Amino acid sequence: MSGLSAELLERMRERAPGYDRENRFFDEDLAELRAAGYLRPRSLLESVRDQRLLAAFAPATALAVNMHLVVVGIARTLAERGDDSLEWVLADAEAGELFAFGNSEPGNDLVMWDSLTTAERVETPVAGYAFTGTKIFTSLAPAWTRLIVFGKQTDGPDGPRLVHGILTRDDPGVTTLDDWDTLGMRATQSRTTRLDGAVVPDARIVRFLPVGPNADPFIFALFANFLLLIGAVYAGIADRALELAAEAAHRRTSLKNGGAPYSADPDIRWRVADAALALDALAPQLETLARDVDEQADRGARWFRELTGAKHRATETARHVVDQAMRVAGGGGYRSSSELARLQRDVLAGIYHPSDTESVHATVAQNLLGPLP
Template identity: 90%
Template sequence: MSVLTPELLERIRERAPGYDRENRFFDEDLTELRDAGYLRPRSLAECVADQRLLAAYAPATALAINMHLVVVGIARTLSERGIPDLDWVLADAEAGELFAFGNSEPGNDLVMWDSLTTAERVETPVAGYAFTGTKIFTSLAPAWTRLIVFGKQADGPDGPRLVHGILTRDDAGVTTLDDWDTLGMRATQSRTTTLDHAVVPDARIVRFLPVGPNADPFIFALFANFLTLIAAVYAGIADRALELAVEAVRRRTGLKNAGASYALDPDIRWRVADAALALDALAPQLDAVARDVDEKADRGARWFRDLTGLKHRATETAREVVDQAMRLAGGGGYRSSSELVRLQRDVLAGIYHPSDTESVHATVAANLLGPLP
């Protein structure tokens, strides 16, 4: 059973406009969600259903919480496949630690296949790897206690390779900038993080991977959780946009139809139905992918095609539905205080999350036609 009670969700919705207006982190939401047990490890299907619901009430809160759920989800997905390497992450999450993502880098369009951050082997003050570089879009920046990062070890007998590890808030060499002032998703406070010889001890190194694409279980777990949960958030935004559009259409009247409700206008009805049809097509794909990850279904070489395709469909569909809702709401929906305006700004963030449109199409083409020479 979900811990997202109607009362909790309404309080979260009431706070969302203030967070957005003040460009402020969602401290109160986080406290309530943590106290309710929302951050504890659960199945991907459960997280997807809850995140879709939460996003309909507060998109930025849901998007930021996603990052914690993704890291915990990676550990859970590996554990369910008999790989216990990150079981300690599950224990940390149960104990109340908050995980964040520190992977994105300015100028790194290869995303997880290479890194501009350096990872240097060190033996003092502890044996581990020192990370130096800049990470962007670090959601949960004001509150995380654990940050997953990666960098490239270029030299030594094992290089070049990618080193993945988890920093703690107390580790030296980690600086969070106060530089988050964006069009939408403002409450995420996804600030820039700089790493200056920030050492991750060997015990918190989670993976060594080759540079370039690979099918390591860690990468599968990362893509499966990140892309599916991102899709859930944008589906939730579309859910709320459609709901607001229906409310607006029922409320609006005009001279065109002698004062009759817009809900009786054939053109308006077609537009509402068009938005609903687009959104209806998304749910089966989202639910099936989450279920198949949990049930360890074997989709073989289709997995990355299906995961990236799901994210692409969800973010693009959400943009279409919000756009339809803006048209249906009329001029009143264009006011800066309108919830739809905030959804319009928030939904645009979907185009910036990996995998981008070009990468998605390249992945699908490679699945169908084989890799480029």
């Protein structure tokens, strides 16, 4: 694995409860991951495996780091296909820059197909595009040095179109609010970002795309990296929940059954087995798709169906596994200080990441049945 020693992972597991309790950013984890070379570019398959392992020890840390790995992964996926337009992103990542995602917007359920943020052409103080709008769920908010954003240009002969670019921490017009106080995934500190005429110079504009769905390689790279890495994080949460369920089954004893451990109870054994059966299906799907992205396999029109399906299955399976683990653990798992209680809160975040359940089913239905008449 990429720098994830057993000692490092255990230190992060020890820090995770404190980050959660104090609603604090994972500064120490980030420093250690950076020093270990974890933020450097690598294959999607390696990243999926690494992130699943990391999430089993520090879920919120893994989720936040995902956003950096996604942006770097987009550049890597494009480069592997002969598109060198984002090679400078790979160079920045190698040099230690930290990338974050500034795409989500309140009230925008079209996600990447439209934007409520405006992108206006400007010539001063530099030639580029000025972005004005509100971005939410900006993970890594206290620490990012590069922020990928997009907005809609309606002025000029080229509008309307979507403009994608990358801001730096020093660019004027960027304000980060201190407003992150959530049920789970608290250490991500995914705060709101306000853009007020923040200018991205032409050299850091990465794509002009039409409004609405499109098959541009940039979009494919974004979906492939985002969806599979999100799935990996929630699979890692489920891995840890299953471990805790097995530990609880061996530890708890039943007075009804003469002091025998719950691991001998047929109902408890069924629950643990049921969780494991569901979880066992995730690695083949996530890793096969990641390998196919790396190897440039041709899945044609099935790509988006299978990518969104993998994310959906991973997040829903993780919720099921954590739920089964909570039932096996008994009342002790309901204490706010228990690791399982934190995993139960963290795993719920999976339902809010794109693509949501409705969008996934619409994508699959369109692939099988065609568009609505």
